[in-house]
Every structure is written in structure tokens, then in C-alpha cells.
Amino acid sequence: MKKISWGIVGLGSIAHDFVKDLLLLENTLIAAVASRTLDKAEQFAEKYGVKKAYGSYTELFQDPTVDIVYIATPHHAHAELSIEAMDEGKHVLCEKPLAVNAKQVKKVIAAAQRNRVFMMEAFWSRFNPAIRRALALIGQGEIGMVNYINADFSFAIQPSPENRTLNMDLAGGSLMDMGVYPCFLSYVILGKPTQILATGRFHETGADLQTAAIFKYENAIANMMSGFISQSDMVAKIYGTKGRIFLPFIWHEAQGITIVRGNGNEAKSEKIDLPTNGKGFTHEIEECLFCLHNNRLESTLWTHQNSLDLVGITDEIRRQISLKYPFE
Numbered sequence: 001m002k003k004i005s006w007g008i009v010g011l012g013s014i015a016h017d018f019v020k021d022l023l024l025l026e027n028t029l030i031a032a033v034a035s036r037t038l039d040k041a042e043q044f045a046e047k048y049g050v051k052k053a054y055g056s057y058t059e060l061f062q063d064p065t066v067d068i069v070y071i072a073t074p075h076h077a078h079a080e081l082s083i084e085a086m087d088e089g090k091h092v093l094c095e096k097p098l099a100v101n102a103k104q105v106k107k108v109i110a111a112a113q114r115n116r117v118f119m120m121e122a123f124w125s126r127f128n129p130a131i132r133r134a135l136a137l138i139g140q141g142e143i144g145m146v147n148y149i150n151a152d153f154s155f156a157i158q159p160s161p162e163n164r165t166l167n168m169d170l171a172g173g174s175l176m177d178m179g180v181y182p183c184f185l186s187y188v189i190l191g192k193p194t195q196i197l198a199t200g201r202f203h204e205t206g207a208d209l210q211t212a213a214i215f216k217y218e219n220a221i222a223n224m225m226s227g228f229i230s231q232s233d234m235v236a237k238i239y240g241t242k243g244r245i246f247l248p249f250i251w252h253e254a255q256g257i258t259i260v261r262g263n264g265n266e267a268k269s270e271k272i273d274l275p276t277n278g279k280g281f282t283h284e285i286e287e288c289l290f291c292l293h294n295n296r297l298e299s300t301l302w303t304h305q306n307s308l309d310l311v312g313i314t315d316e317i318r319r320q321i322s323l324k325y326p327f328e
């Protein structure tokens, strides 16, 4: 089987984690890495034994030995860089959020279709074995009809305007950084909500420090919360008419699940271990490899429409809490 060769763009913290996982897999190689500064690219390349290092992203997009580009920059640049890479004929795996609003996501999808290349938002949780098992058990009716979800994702960071997480020019804020995960969980289980009620608290930069929303569905309610100023349990709770599923700390990269079948004193709890390979990026990488080897332009597990639906949810939350980025 042909080895798929990767190009890595934006050599920050997640690029290191991703590359460590990529190196665990066979049938892949890292052809090149690119940073805005050549020195940094060379250091990164040396650390991971990569032959080519570029001091600009464009050079990597134009490298004919690169099949697929992983984009790991801050949010504001995702759409523009994904489109540039695809216009150079590259397949793209772009970190979440694929883009900051639905208008941008549509442009990214149009570029994928125009260039007939594979493109996927790097929503790694969709490929996490524990989350996949939870979805399968729910699909099999093991906990009955799901009618409530509670998912939080909050860390205590040192809020500083220099930090990318609070920088409005980089589309910072807790919702787009972490809140997308609880929104994702409700979406993959219950679909698009019929109504959203959202509220937020803000840093002086204008970025949201805390965001909470209630999603209403015809037969269910979901609660999401994201934040930067306290650590939350980061346990996702999914309640159904016949039982419950818990995704343990840190739920979006869970290493197993607990399922409680039945209610009241009759309930029986089962803990299922489902460890990830590496940190867990391997699973989304394997999906990319599967799609590329099978000439698929999008994943069936996390489709272009899924990315568009998800950004529709964050757009509505942002509209309600008046969170607008300067470049929008």
C-alpha cells in the first residue's frame, strides 16, 4: 500500500502531539513541516526526523511530495490556509474548528469540491474508540431514548491577552476552543437543536471566558459549558429512559466508558476500557488514510455537512452572546 505523505503546518503545541501519534502508524511518513519561521521548522523537523523544513506555509503547499496537509494554526487562519492548500491540489485535515463561521466553512467545502480533494475537520473525538462505542450502544437502544446530555469542558488557564486563547484576532475564546466539544456531543447524539439559549462572560479582550448553553430538542435537553477560569469535571453524562452512559475525565479524549443499564435499585453498572492508540489522534489519522486509499473525498463519520451543522450551532450561540471577531 502506498505510504501517504503528510505536511504539517503551524508547529505549536498540538502539532507536536499529532506528529507523535502519526509516527506510531505504518503506511505514513512526514514529508515536510512548515512554520512562519525557518529556525522553528528546522528544530521541529530535526526532533521528529523529518527531511524537509520550510519557513513559510506556501512552500509546503507547493511541495509535490506532500499528499495531505495537517493544519494546526489558531482558528482565524483555518479557512484561508485550508483553501490555499486545496487550491495547490493537497488533501487537507484541518484542526477544529474547521472555520469560525458557516460562511467560511462553506468556502472551505467549495474548495474541496472544486479541487476534488479529500478534506476533513480534525474532530478527533468523533474517532475516539470510547465515544464510538457510546454512540453504538445508544444506537442499539441500550439506554433507551436519550433525553438529557450534560457535557462540560473547562480549564483554569492564566488569562492573558497574549495567549492565543483570548486573542480576538486569532478567533480565541472558550466556545471555539473547547465549547465545540460539548456542542459536538449533543449534535452527534441528538442532531441539530430546535432551540438554543446561550449566555457568556467575557475577558477584556472580548473573548468569552465562560459560555453556557441549553439546547432544546423535541424530546430532549442538553447542557453545554466551556470556560477558561475554573477546571470542570470534564465528564460527559448521557441519560436515557433505560439507562445512562458516562464518558470519564477528560471525556473528549476518553479511554473508556461506564454504562448503567436500568434505573433505580435494579441498575447495573459496567465499566468498559477502550484505550486510545497514542494520545488518540491516530484514530482520525487512520480515517484519513482509509479515505485516501479508497478515493473518498470526505469521511462518512465526520462529513462536510457535519462540520457545517456544528458551526451553525456555534454561530447561533455567538449571535446570542454577541461574540464577533474583528475580521468577520
Ligand SMILES: NC(=O)c1ccc[n+]([C@@H]2O[C@H](COP(=O)([O-])OP(=O)(O)OC[C@H]3O[C@@H](n4cnc5c(N)ncnc54)[C@H](OP(=O)(O)O)[C@@H]3O)[C@@H](O)[C@H]2O)c1
Pocket (backbone or CB within 6 Å): 009, 010, 011, 012, 013, 014, 015, 034, 035, 036, 037, 040, 072, 073, 074, 075, 077, 095, 096, 097, 124, 164, 170, 176, 177
Ligand atoms: N484536537 C485537540 O485536542 C486540540 C487541542 C489543542 C488545540 N487544538 C486546536 O489546534 C489548533 C492549534 O492549537 P495549539 O494549542 O497548538 O496552538 P499554539 O500552540 O498556539 O500553536 C499554533 C501555531 O500556529 C501557528 N500560527 C500561525 N499564525 C499564527 C498567529 N497569527 N499567531 C500565533 N500562532 C500562529 C504558529 O506556528 P508557527 O510559528 O510554526 O508558524 C503556532 O505555533 C487550534 O485550532 C486549536 O483549537 C486542538
